[in-house]
Amino acid sequence: xxxxxxxxxxxxxxxxxxxxxxxxxxxxxxxxxxxxxxxxxxxxxxxxxxxxxxxxxxxxxxxxxxxxxxxxxxxxxxxxxxxxxxxxxxxxxxxxxxxxxxxxxxxxxxxxxxxxxxxxxxxxxxxxxxxxxxxxxxxxxxxxxxxxxxxxxxxxxxxxxxxxxxxxxxxxxxxxxxxxx
Ligand code: HEC
Numbered sequence: 001x002x003x004x005x006x007x008x009x010x011x012x013x014x015x016x017x018x019x020x021x022x023x024x025x026x027x028x029x030x031x032x033x034x035x036x037x038x039x040x041x042x043x044x045x046x047x048x049x050x051x052x053x054x055x056x057x058x059x060x061x062x063x064x065x066x067x068x069x070x071x072x073x074x075x076x077x078x079x080x081x082x083x084x085x086x087x088x089x090x091x092x093x094x095x096x097x098x099x100x101x102x103x104x105x106x107x108x109x110x111x112x113x114x115x116x117x118x119x120x121x122x123x124x125x126x127x128x129x130x131x132x133x134x135x136x137x138x139x140x141x142x143x144x145x146x147x148x149x150x151x152x153x154x155x156x157x158x159x160x161x162x163x164x165x166x167x168x169x170x171x172x173x174x175x176x177x178x179x180x181x
Contacts, residue, residue, distance in 0.1 A: 045103025053119045056101035066091045070159040088146035095140035099133045120175045139165035
Protein backbone atom coordinates (compact mmCIF):
# COMPACT_ATOMS: atom_id res chain seq x y z
CA UNK A 1 0.00 0.00 0.00
CA UNK A 2 2.71 2.36 1.05
CA UNK A 3 4.60 1.50 -2.10
CA UNK A 4 1.50 2.26 -4.16
CA UNK A 5 1.33 5.84 -2.87
CA UNK A 6 3.80 7.53 -5.12
CA UNK A 7 2.33 5.81 -8.10
CA UNK A 8 -1.21 6.87 -7.17
CA UNK A 9 -0.02 10.39 -6.61
CA UNK A 10 1.78 10.53 -9.89
CA UNK A 11 -1.32 9.24 -11.62
CA UNK A 12 -3.35 11.97 -9.93
CA UNK A 13 -1.07 14.73 -11.07
CA UNK A 14 -0.65 13.35 -14.56
CA UNK A 15 -3.65 15.30 -15.95
CA UNK A 16 -2.36 18.46 -14.29
CA UNK A 17 0.98 17.98 -15.96
CA UNK A 18 -0.74 17.24 -19.25
CA UNK A 19 -2.83 20.42 -19.03
CA UNK A 20 0.18 22.48 -17.97
CA UNK A 21 2.18 21.06 -20.81
CA UNK A 22 -0.62 21.73 -23.28
CA UNK A 23 -0.82 25.35 -22.06
CA UNK A 24 2.93 25.72 -22.30
CA UNK A 25 2.95 24.21 -25.79
CA UNK A 26 0.08 26.52 -26.79
CA UNK A 27 1.97 29.55 -25.50
CA UNK A 28 5.05 28.44 -27.42
CA UNK A 29 3.01 28.11 -30.61
CA UNK A 30 1.62 31.64 -30.09
CA UNK A 31 5.09 32.97 -29.43
CA UNK A 32 6.45 31.23 -32.45
CA UNK A 33 3.59 32.56 -34.61
CA UNK A 34 4.22 36.12 -33.35
CA UNK A 35 7.92 35.77 -33.94
CA UNK A 36 7.26 34.21 -37.34
CA UNK A 37 5.13 37.22 -38.29
CA UNK A 38 8.01 39.50 -37.31
CA UNK A 39 10.70 37.68 -39.22
CA UNK A 40 9.63 36.59 -42.66
CA UNK A 41 12.57 37.01 -45.03
CA UNK A 42 11.56 39.54 -47.66
CA UNK A 43 8.94 41.37 -45.54
CA UNK A 44 11.17 44.41 -45.24
CA UNK A 45 8.40 46.47 -43.62
CA UNK A 46 8.82 44.44 -40.44
CA UNK A 47 12.59 44.41 -40.05
CA UNK A 48 13.73 47.44 -42.10
CA UNK A 49 10.90 50.02 -41.91
CA UNK A 50 13.20 53.08 -42.04
CA UNK A 51 14.91 51.71 -45.15
CA UNK A 52 11.49 51.31 -46.81
CA UNK A 53 10.64 54.95 -46.01
CA UNK A 54 14.00 56.05 -47.39
CA UNK A 55 13.47 53.99 -50.55
CA UNK A 56 10.10 55.59 -51.31
CA UNK A 57 11.52 59.07 -50.65
CA UNK A 58 14.38 58.33 -53.05
CA UNK A 59 11.88 57.12 -55.65
CA UNK A 60 9.96 60.38 -55.20
CA UNK A 61 13.19 62.42 -55.46
CA UNK A 62 13.94 60.58 -58.70
CA UNK A 63 10.46 61.37 -59.97
CA UNK A 64 10.96 65.01 -58.97
CA UNK A 65 14.23 65.29 -60.93
CA UNK A 66 12.55 63.81 -64.02
CA UNK A 67 9.60 66.18 -63.60
CA UNK A 68 11.67 69.36 -63.59
CA UNK A 69 12.23 69.58 -67.38
CA UNK A 70 8.57 68.66 -67.92
CA UNK A 71 7.48 71.60 -65.74
CA UNK A 72 9.99 73.88 -67.50
CA UNK A 73 8.69 72.79 -70.89
CA UNK A 74 5.20 73.70 -69.71
CA UNK A 75 6.54 77.13 -68.72
CA UNK A 76 7.89 77.66 -72.24
CA UNK A 77 11.46 76.37 -72.16
CA UNK A 78 12.40 74.56 -75.37
CA UNK A 79 13.14 70.86 -75.38
CA UNK A 80 13.23 68.07 -77.93
CA UNK A 81 10.11 65.90 -77.76
CA UNK A 82 12.09 62.68 -77.40
CA UNK A 83 13.95 64.05 -74.40
CA UNK A 84 10.68 64.90 -72.67
CA UNK A 85 9.03 61.58 -73.49
CA UNK A 86 12.03 59.75 -71.99
CA UNK A 87 11.55 61.65 -68.71
CA UNK A 88 7.85 60.80 -68.68
CA UNK A 89 8.58 57.14 -69.37
CA UNK A 90 10.88 56.91 -66.34
CA UNK A 91 8.32 58.70 -64.14
CA UNK A 92 5.71 56.17 -65.23
CA UNK A 93 7.96 53.29 -64.17
CA UNK A 94 8.74 54.81 -60.79
CA UNK A 95 5.12 55.75 -60.07
CA UNK A 96 4.13 52.15 -60.78
CA UNK A 97 6.53 50.89 -58.09
CA UNK A 98 5.90 53.69 -55.59
CA UNK A 99 2.62 52.63 -53.89
CA UNK A 100 4.11 49.21 -53.09
CA UNK A 101 6.45 50.88 -50.60
CA UNK A 102 3.80 51.54 -47.93
CA UNK A 103 3.64 48.53 -45.60
CA UNK A 104 1.65 49.38 -42.43
CA UNK A 105 4.83 49.25 -40.31
CA UNK A 106 5.92 52.49 -42.03
CA UNK A 107 3.01 54.65 -40.86
CA UNK A 108 4.12 57.96 -39.33
CA UNK A 109 4.86 57.46 -35.62
CA UNK A 110 7.36 59.10 -33.28
CA UNK A 111 10.20 56.77 -32.29
CA UNK A 112 10.54 55.47 -28.72
CA UNK A 113 13.18 58.14 -28.01
CA UNK A 114 10.76 60.87 -29.14
CA UNK A 115 12.56 61.64 -32.39
CA UNK A 116 10.12 62.58 -35.18
CA UNK A 117 8.96 60.10 -37.79
CA UNK A 118 11.19 59.95 -40.89
CA UNK A 119 8.16 59.95 -43.21
CA UNK A 120 6.06 62.88 -44.36
CA UNK A 121 3.31 60.52 -45.52
CA UNK A 122 -0.05 61.13 -43.80
CA UNK A 123 -1.99 58.42 -41.92
CA UNK A 124 -4.78 58.92 -44.49
CA UNK A 125 -2.84 56.63 -46.86
CA UNK A 126 -3.60 53.60 -44.69
CA UNK A 127 -7.17 54.73 -44.01
CA UNK A 128 -7.98 55.04 -47.74
CA UNK A 129 -5.33 52.84 -49.26
CA UNK A 130 -7.35 51.91 -52.36
CA UNK A 131 -7.82 55.59 -53.19
CA UNK A 132 -4.11 56.30 -52.66
CA UNK A 133 -3.19 53.31 -54.80
CA UNK A 134 -5.63 54.37 -57.51
CA UNK A 135 -4.16 57.89 -57.60
CA UNK A 136 -0.65 56.46 -58.00
CA UNK A 137 -1.82 54.20 -60.83
CA UNK A 138 -3.70 57.04 -62.53
CA UNK A 139 -0.63 59.29 -62.31
CA UNK A 140 1.56 56.50 -63.72
CA UNK A 141 -0.90 56.18 -66.60
CA UNK A 142 -0.82 59.94 -67.33
CA UNK A 143 3.00 59.76 -67.38
CA UNK A 144 2.84 56.76 -69.69
CA UNK A 145 0.47 58.59 -72.05
CA UNK A 146 2.86 61.57 -71.98
CA UNK A 147 5.71 59.23 -72.94
CA UNK A 148 3.71 58.29 -76.07
CA UNK A 149 2.81 61.85 -77.09
CA UNK A 150 3.25 62.48 -80.81
CA UNK A 151 3.75 66.24 -80.65
CA UNK A 152 5.12 68.78 -78.17
CA UNK A 153 1.65 70.25 -77.71
CA UNK A 154 0.22 66.84 -76.84
CA UNK A 155 3.10 66.31 -74.47
CA UNK A 156 2.61 69.62 -72.68
CA UNK A 157 -1.07 68.85 -72.21
CA UNK A 158 -0.18 65.56 -70.49
CA UNK A 159 2.62 67.27 -68.56
CA UNK A 160 0.11 69.69 -67.03
CA UNK A 161 -2.16 66.79 -66.06
CA UNK A 162 0.80 65.01 -64.50
CA UNK A 163 1.69 68.05 -62.39
CA UNK A 164 -1.93 68.14 -61.26
CA UNK A 165 -1.69 64.48 -60.23
CA UNK A 166 1.49 65.14 -58.17
CA UNK A 167 -0.08 68.08 -56.37
CA UNK A 168 -3.46 66.39 -55.89
CA UNK A 169 -1.92 63.38 -54.20
CA UNK A 170 0.42 65.46 -52.04
CA UNK A 171 -2.47 67.65 -50.83
CA UNK A 172 -4.14 64.56 -49.38
CA UNK A 173 -1.35 62.19 -48.56
CA UNK A 174 1.77 64.19 -47.75
CA UNK A 175 2.52 66.73 -45.01
CA UNK A 176 4.04 69.70 -46.74
CA UNK A 177 6.64 71.34 -44.50
CA UNK A 178 5.94 75.03 -43.99
CA UNK A 179 8.77 77.09 -45.53
CA UNK A 180 11.49 77.97 -43.02
CA UNK A 181 11.72 81.71 -42.28
C1 HEC B 1 -0.23 58.77 -55.28
C2 HEC B 1 0.37 59.83 -54.53
C3 HEC B 1 1.54 60.61 -55.04
C4 HEC B 1 1.80 61.02 -56.33
C5 HEC B 1 0.97 60.79 -57.58
C6 HEC B 1 3.03 61.75 -56.27
N1 HEC B 1 3.52 61.78 -54.99
FE1 HEC B 1 5.24 62.67 -54.38
N2 HEC B 1 4.94 61.95 -52.50
C7 HEC B 1 3.86 61.22 -52.09
C8 HEC B 1 4.02 60.85 -50.69
C9 HEC B 1 3.05 60.04 -49.88
C10 HEC B 1 5.25 61.38 -50.29
C11 HEC B 1 5.89 61.26 -48.88
C12 HEC B 1 6.78 60.02 -48.82
C13 HEC B 1 7.37 59.80 -47.44
O1 HEC B 1 7.93 60.76 -46.86
O2 HEC B 1 7.27 58.69 -46.94
C14 HEC B 1 5.80 62.09 -51.45
C15 HEC B 1 7.02 62.78 -51.45
C16 HEC B 1 7.49 63.53 -52.50
C17 HEC B 1 8.70 64.32 -52.47
C18 HEC B 1 9.62 64.48 -51.25
C19 HEC B 1 10.60 63.27 -51.22
C20 HEC B 1 11.53 63.28 -50.01
O3 HEC B 1 12.76 63.19 -50.20
O4 HEC B 1 11.04 63.33 -48.87
C21 HEC B 1 8.85 64.90 -53.71
C22 HEC B 1 9.97 65.83 -54.15
C23 HEC B 1 7.74 64.46 -54.52
N3 HEC B 1 6.93 63.64 -53.75
C24 HEC B 1 7.54 64.80 -55.85
C25 HEC B 1 6.51 64.30 -56.66
C26 HEC B 1 6.31 64.64 -58.06
C27 HEC B 1 7.15 65.59 -58.87
C28 HEC B 1 5.21 63.93 -58.48
C29 HEC B 1 4.53 63.91 -59.82
C30 HEC B 1 5.30 63.59 -60.98
C31 HEC B 1 4.72 63.18 -57.34
N4 HEC B 1 5.53 63.42 -56.26
C32 HEC B 1 3.62 62.34 -57.38
C33 HEC B 1 2.77 60.88 -52.84
C34 HEC B 1 2.64 61.09 -54.21
